[in-house]
Amino acid sequence: MTEISLPIADTLRDRARAALGSRNLILVGLMGAGKSSVGRIVATQLGIPFVDTDLEIERVSRMTIPELFAAYGEEEFRALETRVIRRLLRHGPRVVSTGGGAFINERTRHHLKQGGLSVWLKADLDVLWDRVNKRDNRPLLKTENPRQTLENLMIARYPIYAEADVTVQSRDVRKEQMAKEILVSIAGPADESRENEQ
Ligand SMILES: Nc1ncnc2c1ncn2[C@@H]1O[C@H](COP(=O)(O)OP(=O)(O)O)[C@@H](O)[C@H]1O
Numbered sequence: 001m002t003e004i005s006l007p008i009a010d011t012l013r014d015r016a017r018a019a020l021g022s023r024n025l026i027l028v029g030l031m032g033a034g035k036s037s038v039g040r041i042v043a044t045q046l047g048i049p050f051v052d053t054d055l056e057i058e059r060v061s062r063m064t065i066p067e068l069f070a071a072y073g074e075e076e077f078r079a080l081e082t083r084v085i086r087r088l089l090r091h092g093p094r095v096v097s098t099g100g101g102a103f104i105n106e107r108t109r110h111h112l113k114q115g116g117l118s119v120w121l122k123a124d125l126d127v128l129w130d131r132v133n134k135r136d137n138r139p140l141l142k143t144e145n146p147r148q149t150l151e152n153l154m155i156a157r158y159p160i161y162a163e164a165d166v167t168v169q170s171r172d173v174r175k176e177q178m179a180k181e182i183l184v185s186i187a188g189p190a191d192e193s194r195e196n197e198q
């Protein structure tokens with residue numbers, strides 16, 4: 001039998017890059033999961049461009065997310081989000097960090113599923129609350145009991161995030177460690193003979 005010689009991807013980065021090919025790596029999950037901050041690190045580690053859909057929405061609208069919600073409401077925001085995401089997904093490979101509601105919207109989810117490999121950053125309520133509680137920039141949490149609102153969103157949304165291709169548990173470890181766990185999740189387990197790489 002003829003032996004086929006394949007290029008050996010010998011670092012985690014190379015294996016993850018190879019697994020991704022020209023697909024986008026799309027981060028989904030609830031507010032506070034770390035999509036924006038960890039996604040940026042993943043892109044640097046992979047050596048591919050990073051885009052955050054909320055930042056892009058803010059750039060094209062010249063408004064902040066809270067301003068958009070206040071001026072036009074959630075429905076209009078979702079319509080803009082769908083359009084922006086559809087455009088952003090045309091070019092891969094990139095790391096695309098989405099806003100928490102993007103994957104929940106049926107039309108946007110359809111584009112996201114076609115546009116790359118989706119990774120759900122899944123976190124417990126306490127972890128999420130601890131993180132989002134520190135800032136005032138999430139309009140959906142401007143309620144009388146924002147922790148309860150976050151829990152309600154969790155109950156409603158988790159079955160839908162579960163449709164993502166891959167799930168990674170978001171924990172209170174360094175963001176670089178989270179980024180590495182995302183790479184491992186797409187690269188698959190290392191060759192045992194190279195177990196100590198990275
Ligand atoms: N692994 C982590 N450890 C500690 N803080 C984190 C971690 N991941 C994210 N954070 C912090 O939590 C907050 C929310 O993170 P962010 O990336 O904006 O989440 P998302 O985009 O999913 O809403 C930020 O202040 C960020 O610095």
Ligand SMILES: O=C(O)C1=C[C@@H](OP(=O)(O)O)[C@@H](O)[C@H](O)C1
Nearest residue numbers: 030031032054099100101138139
């Ligand atoms: O969960 C949501 O519906 C939203 C999440 C936010 O993004 P992050 O998940 O990055 O906080 C932002 O898109 C907007 O406030 C709505």
Ligand SMILES: [Mg+2]
Nearest residue numbers: 035036098099
């Ligand atoms: Mg974000």
